Amino acid sequence: xxxxxxxxxxxxxxxxxxxxxxxxxxxxxxxxxxxxxxxxxxxxxxxxxxxxxxxxxxxxxxxxxxxxxxxxxxxxxxxxxxxxxxxxxxxxxxxxxxxxxxxxxxxxxxxxxxxxxxxxxxxxxxxxxxxxxxxxxxxxxxxxxxxxxxxxxxxxxxxxxxxxxxxxxxxxxxxxxxxxxxxxxxxxxxxxxxxxxxxxxxxxxxxxxxxxxxxxxxxxxxxxxxxxxxxxxxxxxxxxxxxxxxxxxxxxxxxxxxxxxxxxxxxxxxxxxxxxxxxxxxxxxxxxxxxxxxxxxxxxxxxxxxxxxxxxxxxxxxxxxxxxxxxxxxxxxxxxxxxxxxxxxxxxxxxxxxxxxxxxxxxxxxxxxxxxxxxxxxxxxxxxxxxxxxxxxxxxxxxxxxxxxxxxxxxxxxxxxxxxxxxxxxxxxxxxxxxxxxxxxxxxxxxxxxxxxxxxxxxxxxxxxxxxxxxxxxxxxxxxxxxxxxxxxxxxxxxxxxxxxxxxxxxxxxxxxxxxxxxxxxxxxxxxxxxxxxxxxxxxxxxxxxxxxxxxxxxxxxxxxxxxxxxxxxxxxxxxxxxxxxxxxxxxxxxxxxxxxxxxxxxxxxxxxxxxxxxxxxxxxxxxxxxxxxxxxxxxxxxxxxxxxxxxxxxxxxxxxxxxxxxxxxxxxxxxxxxxxxxxxxxxxxxxxxxxxxxxxxxxxxxxxxxxxxxxxxxxxxxxxxxxxxxxxxxxxxxxxxxxxxxxxxxx
Numbered sequence: 001x002x003x004x005x006x007x008x009x010x011x012x013x014x015x016x017x018x019x020x021x022x023x024x025x026x027x028x029x030x031x032x033x034x035x036x037x038x039x040x041x042x043x044x045x046x047x048x049x050x051x052x053x054x055x056x057x058x059x060x061x062x063x064x065x066x067x068x069x070x071x072x073x074x075x076x077x078x079x080x081x082x083x084x085x086x087x088x089x090x091x092x093x094x095x096x097x098x099x100x101x102x103x104x105x106x107x108x109x110x111x112x113x114x115x116x117x118x119x120x121x122x123x124x125x126x127x128x129x130x131x132x133x134x135x136x137x138x139x140x141x142x143x144x145x146x147x148x149x150x151x152x153x154x155x156x157x158x159x160x161x162x163x164x165x166x167x168x169x170x171x172x173x174x175x176x177x178x179x180x181x182x183x184x185x186x187x188x189x190x191x192x193x194x195x196x197x198x199x200x201x202x203x204x205x206x207x208x209x210x211x212x213x214x215x216x217x218x219x220x221x222x223x224x225x226x227x228x229x230x231x232x233x234x235x236x237x238x239x240x241x242x243x244x245x246x247x248x249x250x251x252x253x254x255x256x257x258x259x260x261x262x263x264x265x266x267x268x269x270x271x272x273x274x275x276x277x278x279x280x281x282x283x284x285x286x287x288x289x290x291x292x293x294x295x296x297x298x299x300x301x302x303x304x305x306x307x308x309x310x311x312x313x314x315x316x317x318x319x320x321x322x323x324x325x326x327x328x329x330x331x332x333x334x335x336x337x338x339x340x341x342x343x344x345x346x347x348x349x350x351x352x353x354x355x356x357x358x359x360x361x362x363x364x365x366x367x368x369x370x371x372x373x374x375x376x377x378x379x380x381x382x383x384x385x386x387x388x389x390x391x392x393x394x395x396x397x398x399x400x401x402x403x404x405x406x407x408x409x410x411x412x413x414x415x416x417x418x419x420x421x422x423x424x425x426x427x428x429x430x431x432x433x434x435x436x437x438x439x440x441x442x443x444x445x446x447x448x449x450x451x452x453x454x455x456x457x458x459x460x461x462x463x464x465x466x467x468x469x470x471x472x473x474x475x476x477x478x479x480x481x482x483x484x485x486x487x488x489x490x491x492x493x494x495x496x497x498x499x500x501x502x503x504x505x506x507x508x509x510x511x512x513x514x515x516x517x518x519x520x521x522x523x524x525x526x527x528x529x530x531x532x533x534x535x536x537x538x539x540x541x542x543x544x545x546x547x548x549x550x551x552x553x554x555x556x557x558x559x560x561x562x563x564x565x566x567x568x569x570x571x572x573x574x575x576x577x578x579x580x581x582x583x584x585x586x587x588x589x590x591x592x593x594x595x596x597x598x599x600x601x602x603x604x605x606x607x608x609x610x611x612x613x614x615x616x617x618x619x620x621x622x623x624x625x626x627x628x629x630x631x632x633x634x635x636x637x638x639x640x641x642x643x644x645x646x647x648x649x650x651x652x653x654x655x656x657x658x659x660x661x662x663x664x665x666x667x668x669x670x671x672x673x674x675x676x677x678x679x680x681x682x683x684x685x686x687x688x689x690x691x692x693x694x695x696x697x698x699x700x701x702x703x704x705x706x707x708x709x710x711x712x713x714x715x716x717x718x719x720x721x722x723x724x725x726x727x728x729x730x731x732x733x734x735x736x737x738x739x740x741x742x743x744x745x746x747x748x
Contacts, residue, residue, distance in 0.1 A: 343452025
């Protein structure tokens with residue numbers, strides 16, 4: 001008003017009120033501006049728009065005003081959220097049109113005995129809003145995987161020929177006259193079955209879920225923050241009776257939280273996959289004006305950039321601009337929190353290999369009412385009250401760049417029972433603390449720590465490395481000084497739980513029995529997270545990084561990774577195996593299993609005279625025996641796969657290793673393993689040991705004599721100078737199976 005006082009003070013005549021109003025409006029048009037939100041990167045800034053573009057007089061009869069005048073509540077943030085009567089509305093600023101939003105839905109509560117638990121993910125989608133005429137907004141799902149290299153003309157053709165699916169259409173009610181944001185009703189979207197807020201068809205089938213029951217489905221809350229919306233809904237679905245106790249009525253009610261998070265305006269530069277370094281990745285195709293389409297993949301990783309780029313370039317450890325933070329679920333039993341945190345913080349030494357210090361940290365969940373465990377802005381280790389013996393670490397990723405936005409590690413309570421069984425079975429003879437069912441807290445804590453590190457590795461982008469343990473010579477696993485220094489496997493991402501090759505007389509301590517973040521992990525994190533701004537784009541970076549990987553692998557074969565997750569033809573890449581000779585390693589493992597069986601009654605004794613613990617551990621011993629059997633079998637007609645420089649891409653398991661495998665199977669399977677079934681155990685558990693042994697032997701014999709096995713051996717003999725000749729193989733199998741009746745080794 002000071003502007004107007006200055007102008008009108010000298011005037012003595014009477015002013016026409018209508019002219020004054022016109023003058024005031026014109027002045028406001030020139031200097032007045034209204035609010036709208038736009039995001040730049042991770043922050044929201046204020047942008048001003050012409051406040052009265054359509055009229056100099058505000059019309060209170062517009063559809064917008066008719067709804068807004070009903071009152072209700074309003075909250076401002078990424079979107080302005082209005083709750084009026086029973087409907088929910090968003091005001092969408094033009095600055096957010098076309099901006100990519102990550103929608104992540106998780107359970108917040110579920111029926112008892114439901115297959116999934118609170119905190120677990122239901123679905124995720126990348127979506128964006130698009131203007132369609134003046135009266136409609138489309139919500140499209142971003143599903144693009146084909147791109148043109150920067151500056152290439154073919155990008156125009158690709159853009160014109162590519163269209164993302166429409167997942168929802170909103171009618172525009174009107175614009176806020178102050179901000180020009182468009183008002184849309186989102187009630188039906190939030191209450192209906194759709195890709196964003198509900199289950200996929202596959203999930204429905206697995207969970208036994210039917211259609212949503214609209215009369216018993218409600219929107220609980222919508223909270224808006226600077227870069228995200230948090231939407232909680234209570235949803236009832238038709239459900240087959242018997243799936244869970246709560247579905248006896250033919251339906252089940254559960255609660256979901258959907259986080260809709262604004263992704264960065266400028267995506268992180270992607271790092272392109274190298275098949276010799278094990279990162280999760282999203283496959284893409286790159287088009288170029290001068291070259292054929294190139295199939296590639298973008299790896300998943302957090303955005304790490306140094307606070308001090310100059311110091312980083314000089315080789316000094318530098319803190320990142322944004323630290324990777326994992327919060328611990330406040331429902332976690334307090335005595336395990338320090339070990340879970342340690343498993344997270346242990347990764348700092350790997351990030352130091354990439355040039356960063358204090359890159360990752362575990363924190364207690366703060367007492368902050370503005371924070372939610374289900375908020376997709378925060379990475380959380382969720383502690384789940386479940387009998388499931390497992391834990392897993394998924395990631396939420398920006399599909400354009402591979403940037404990990406957040407991760408929710410799902411930690412099932414009963415994972416403790418799993419590690420207890422593993423450790424007693426594999427290392428009970430080596431560690432007196434594991435010779436009773438109730439482990440000391442320190443031992444259980446360290447077991448929890450290694451599982452925590454493994455799952456965090458997944459959330460950092462690392463895949464399993466099942467071949468890692470094969471780079472350790474078997475006899476080194478019994479060398480106390482060597483194995484305590486180097487570890488029994490080169491990667492925490494292997495399924496090489498504990499050093500079951502070590503024998504009691506080796507006197508190897510915890511450092512040589514437990515897995516740890518090791519050589520491969522440090523190297524993989526360095527490859528994925530090193531900051532390399534000197535390259536003009538991801539393609540130039542890829543060429544140099546591939547050369548560096550080649551040079552490193554030539555010097556250190558211990559860093560080998562093959563991406564078969566242990567399910568390929570290579571017997572060196574298997575879950576739960578150890579060493580460079582799994583036949584010999586399995587012999588050592590059998591020795592320790594026999595020691596467990598010698599003491600199993602003492603170690604599992606229960607004060608109430610029951611045999612639940614005996615049954616649990618005996619099942620685990622038999623399962624471990626079957627693992628050894630599987631490890632050995634895979635050598636027969638086996639093929640080695642290699643991607644290291646200087647190695648043949650494919651080669652075959654040598655004759656000597658295959659002969660040793662047949663011999664092992666004869667000694668340990670076809671010769672009845674009666675040590676697995678002492679009468680004092682089977683009599684207490686009611687096991688039909690004869691039937692179980694015979695079934696195992698029949699299955700093995702069918703495998704050994706299968707036409708496919710014989711045919712594979714014959715084909716290999718045509719390609720390899722050191723093959724296992726079919727005639728020799730069959731002679732060995734015959735001598736192993738059909739022994740004289742007076743053989744001192746009892747047969748069944």
